[in-house]
Amino acid sequence: MMRHSTMDTPAGAFTAVVSGDGAVRAAGFTTDVTALLSLVHPDLAGESRPAAELGAVSTAVRSYLDGDLAALDEVPVEQRTGGEFMAHAWRVMRDIKPGTPVTYTEFARLAGRPAAVRAAAAACARNPVALFVPCHRVLRTDGTLGGYRWGLDVKTWLLDHERH
Incomplete structure (x- = not known):
C-alpha cells in the first residue's frame, strides 16, 4: 500500500506518494493526490493512504528546503515508462x-x-x-x-x- 503526505513549502503545497518500502513514486507541488496517482505507471499504481509523515522522504524535503541541496540525492525513486x-x-x-x-x-x-x-x-x-x-x-x-x-x-x- 502506498502512502502520501502533503507539506507546506515556500513554493506552495508539496505532496509525495511513496511505496510501502519508502521509494517515491509521484511527487509535485499540489494537494491533488488523485492527479499525482495518475502519474504513477500502471505497474506501480494502487491505493494510497494519507500519512502525517513519510519518514526519510519528509526529512529530506525539509533538509533541502533548509539549504541542504544534496538532501534529495539519495532518496529512492521508483518510476517506470515504456521506453x-x-x-x-x-x-x-x-x-x-x-x-x-x-x-x-x-x-x-x-x-x-x-x-x-x-x-x-x-x-x-x-x-x-x-x-x-x-x-x-x-x-x-x-x-x-x-x-x-x-x-x-x-x-x-x-x-x-x-x-x-
Missing part, C-alpha cells in the same frame, strides 16, 4: 547538480542522444517525481524557463533557492 531512453534520461537527470541548470540540448547530450532534444524535453514533461528527479533544472536553449507541470513560479523559486 528505455526515458528511463535512462530520468536517471541522468538526477545527476544535474543544484545551481547548475542545463539546456534541453545539453540534457539530450548528457543522456547520450544529442539529436534527441524533443525526447529529452518529453522526459522532463513526463517526470512523475518532481523535485527528486529535478526536471526543473532543465531550461530552453535560449536560457528561458520553458515549461513546468507545477507552474513557472514554482520552477523560478526552486532555481533561485538552488542558486543561493
